[in-house]
Amino acid sequence: MKNNRLFFWVLTGPGTAFLLLFLILPLMSIVVFSFWRTESYHLYADWNLDNYRVLATNPSYVTFLLRSLFMASVVSFVSLVVAWPVAFFITRYGGQFKIILLLLTSTPFLTGEILRVTAMQQILGPIGLINMALTTFGFDPVTALMYSKTATAIGLIYLWLPFMVLAIHLSLLNFDFELLQVAKVNGARPLRAFWEVTWPLNRAGSAIGVVLVFIPTLASSITSKFLGGPNGALFGNILAHQFGSTGTWALGSAMGVVLFVISLLVLYIVWKSIGDLNRSGITIKGGAE
Amino acid sequence: MFRNLSITLQIVMLVALYIFLYMPILYIVYVSMQTTAIWPFPPDFTGEHYVNLWHATDYHTGFRNSLIIGIGTGMISSVIATMAVIGILKYRVKGSKLIAGLFLSPLFIAHILIGISSLMFNKTLLGLPGNLFSAIIANATYATAFAFLVLLAQLARYDWRLDEAAMVFGATPRRTFREITLPLVWPAIFGAFIVSFLLAFNNLEISFYNLGATPTLPTLAWGSLRHGISQELYALAALINAAVFSFLGLLYILIRSGVIRMDFKD
Numbered sequence: 001m002k003n004n005r006l007f008f009w010v011l012t013g014p015g016t017a018f019l020l021l022f023l024i025l026p027l028m029s030i031v032v033f034s035f036w037r038t039e040s041y042h043l044y045a046d047w048n049l050d051n052y053r054v055l056a057t058n059p060s061y062v063t064f065l066l067r068s069l070f071m072a073s074v075v076s077f078v079s080l081v082v083a084w085p086v087a088f089f090i091t092r093y094g095g096q097f098k099i100i101l102l103l104l105t106s107t108p109f110l111t112g113e114i115l116r117v118t119a120m121q122q123i124l125g126p127i128g129l130i131n132m133a134l135t136t137f138g139f140d141p142v143t144a145l146m147y148s149k150t151a152t153a154i155g156l157i158y159l160w161l162p163f164m165v166l167a168i169h170l171s172l173l174n175f176d177f178e179l180l181q182v183a184k185v186n187g188a189r190p191l192r193a194f195w196e197v198t199w200p201l202n203r204a205g206s207a208i209g210v211v212l213v214f215i216p217t218l219a220s221s222i223t224s225k226f227l228g229g230p231n232g233a234l235f236g237n238i239l240a241h242q243f244g245s246t247g248t249w250a251l252g253s254a255m256g257v258v259l260f261v262i263s264l265l266v267l268y269i270v271w272k273s274i275g276d277l278n279r280s281g282i283t284i285k286g287g288a289e
Numbered sequence: 290m291f292r293n294l295s296i297t298l299q300i301v302m303l304v305a306l307y308i309f310l311y312m313p314i315l316y317i318v319y320v321s322m323q324t325t326a327i328w329p330f331p332p333d334f335t336g337e338h339y340v341n342l343w344h345a346t347d348y349h350t351g352f353r354n355s356l357i358i359g360i361g362t363g364m365i366s367s368v369i370a371t372m373a374v375i376g377i378l379k380y381r382v383k384g385s386k387l388i389a390g391l392f393l394s395p396l397f398i399a400h401i402l403i404g405i406s407s408l409m410f411n412k413t414l415l416g417l418p419g420n421l422f423s424a425i426i427a428n429a430t431y432a433t434a435f436a437f438l439v440l441l442a443q444l445a446r447y448d449w450r451l452d453e454a455a456m457v458f459g460a461t462p463r464r465t466f467r468e469i470t471l472p473l474v475w476p477a478i479f480g481a482f483i484v485s486f487l488l489a490f491n492n493l494e495i496s497f498y499n500l501g502a503t504p505t506l507p508t509l510a511w512g513s514l515r516h517g518i519s520q521e522l523y524a525l526a527a528l529i530n531a532a533v534f535s536f537l538g539l540l541y542i543l544i545r546s547g548v549i550r551m552d553f554k555d
Contacts, residue, residue: 004380007462011376012388015369015433019391023430026410027402033409043413086306089299100541101303107537108310108530110484112491114510115526119313121514122320122523129316132328158309165306190295212396219399222493226514236401243405243498253409256402267397 027260034254041247051254061238065258068235071149072217075156076210079164082157083209087168088198092177102169106162113159117226120155124227147229155223160216164209171205207270215263235259314530321523338520342528345521348509354421355505359490361425362432366485370436371478375470378441379449393438395431403427404498411499419501427495432485439484443477443544476543483536491529 034051037044055061090101108116123129124145131141144150175198183193199206221236228234239259242252321338323329342348373392377385395403407427411417451473455465471478489496493507500508506525513522 005382008376008380008382008385011372011380012385015373016388016391018365018369019394019430019433022407022426023395023398023403026406027398029410029414030402030406033413043409082302082306085299085302089296089303093296093299099544103537103541104307105310107534108314110487110491110533110537111314111526111530112488112493112507114493114507114514115491115529116313118510118514118522118526119317122317122326123313127327127518129312136328136330158313161306161310215397216399219401221401222511236399239401239405243408249409252405256405259399260402263397263399 030253030256030260033250034257036250036253038248038250041249043249051251054251055254055258061235061255064233064235064238068218068220069262071153071156071220071234072214075153075160075217076164076214078153079157079161079213080206080210083161083164083168084206087165087172087205090165091169091172091175102166105165109159109162113222116159117155117223120151120158121226124151124154147227147232149228149232152224152228152232152234155227156217156220159220159223160213163212167209167212168202168205171202171208175202204274207274211267211270214266218262218266219259317523318527318530321520321527323520326518326520326523338524339528342521342524347504348506348521348525351504351506351509354500354503355490355507357421358424358428358492358496358505359486361421362428362489363482363486365425365429366432366436366489367478367482370433370440370481370485371474374437374440374444378444378447379452389437389441393434395434396438398431400431400492400494401498403431404495407495408498419499419503421500421503424496424499424503424505425489427499428489428492429485431495432488435488436481436485439481440477443480444474447474476546480540480544483540487533487536491533 033043035047035049037046037048037050086105090098090105094101121128125131126141126146128145130145134141145154179197179201180193183197184190188196219236219239220234221240224232224234224237235255239252239255242248242255319332320326320329322334322336324333324335324337370392373388377389404427407423407430408419411419411423417423447470451469452465455469456462460468491507493511496505497508497511506529510522510525513519
């Protein structure tokens with residue numbers, strides 16, 4: 001038993017130290033920097049609340065934040081609605097093709113954000129496939145797709161939807177589909193069986209999926225930069241700007257802290273909403289069997 | 290009747306999702322082989338953009354740097370994630386949930402935050418300039434989460450009694466790992482390496498903030514995209530998509546064969 005503890009820490013120790021040192025510590029440090037001051041690209045340690053005062057009182061920052069929150073909510077909701085039937089079908093009827101069907105939904109994710117946005121721009125933009133096809137065949141182009149918030153939303157769904165499918169699938173793997181037969185025998189229609197059996201027993205999958213889509217969408221900057229047009233900037237774009245030409249790192253840190261705190265808050269709310277862990281589809285040991 | 294409707298709807302959604310995911314990729318591959326990028330119909334095939342890409346020297350530097358970041362990150366992430374997953378699954382001691390949470394935490398942190406925090410931490414507190422090494426370290430934090438997830442899903446099926454049997458017969462922990470565990474689980478480790486390699490190779494936001502002026506393929510793509518249409522960029526996108534799909538195909542074959550060999554637990 002004592003040996004087990006020793007082996008456990010020998011094996012997990014290096015990774016734990018690595019993550020504490022290079023992930024958690026830097027994240028903590030931006031909290032510190034957010035109370036500092038920047039002058040000509042240098043950070044000075046005069047403690048003050050100015051950065052937060054600017055963020056709270058300048059209406060444009062608040063607007064950008066609200067816009068990002070709205071965007072993240074819409075993108076998470078649409079992804080949830082689209083991912084459910086897909087994940088359900090793959091898990092229940094996928095059979096021996098389960099792994100390949102699932103891999104096909106997540107492989108494009110690995111080509112990276114910038115190349116996926118590049119591909120999306122060729123479909124949605126003013127000279128993209130959809131609008132060129134419409135004008136060629138004598139229809140009016142859809143302006144909503146050209147450099148707009150709608151285009152950004154479609155791009156973000158394109159980027160993060162695979163996470164949602166994966167999260168719901170992992171939850172459904174432990175779901176006993178026999179329960180649906182029981183519901184049917186007892187007279188429940190499929191829709192009612194879904195709402196009263198499948199959905200509540202797999203809410204952990206939905207919740208984790210929502211968080212995995214919401215957090216990166218809230219902070220996104222690349223998609224809106226290339227698909228959103230001149231008025232499509234989101235909070236992430238303004239944050240990125242502080243590290244570009246203006247060099248106001250302290251203000252940027254404060255914006256980062258705001259994003260991080262909201263992420264934690266969302267995580268906490270969603271975690272609380274799951275309720276009883278054992279009845280929510282979470283597998284503690286992570287086993288698929 | 291109602292049941293058939295529900296299954297039909299699911300199939301329609303599945304097919305629609307695949308079209309949504311793959312149409313942009315297939316179209317960009319098609320455009321990369323056309324003389325014009327604007328409404329290239331009827332097709333007029335050319336290999337010119339690939340030749341231009343081949344001769345563009347900044348892309349060579351970018352490719353080399355991306356490769357270094359990818360391999361460095363892949364090695365760090367797959368090694369520390371393998372150790373951690375074995376530790377958690379094999380010994381199941383108190384505290385393993387907390388450690389698993391730490392390894393998965395990067396999934397819940399936006400890339401831009403990882404990018405800017407490591408930039409400022411390295412520069413302000415450690416006095417380190419941005420370079421390939423700091424980009425590897427920063428990429429390895431979140432790539433480890435993915436490697437961990439891949440390994441957890443695969444190794445959950447591994448039967449640890451095999452290790453115990455080897456130990457009973459007097460094998461040292463090291464020898465047990467080398468002769469029993471490793472030969473059985475290496476496809477999963479290789480899978481974790483491939484996934485973390487590809488994530489770091491194609492990452493923009495984390496690498497960008499940690500690299501200063503050093504180019505990688507994604508940062509070059511970013512610059513090129515700002516200047517409007519560049520069919521060399523589409524050729525690059527086509528090649529990277531092809532590479533990703535070949536890697537994943539290879540991985541699929543390996544995981545299938547690996548799973549079959551590991552699956553005697555049931």
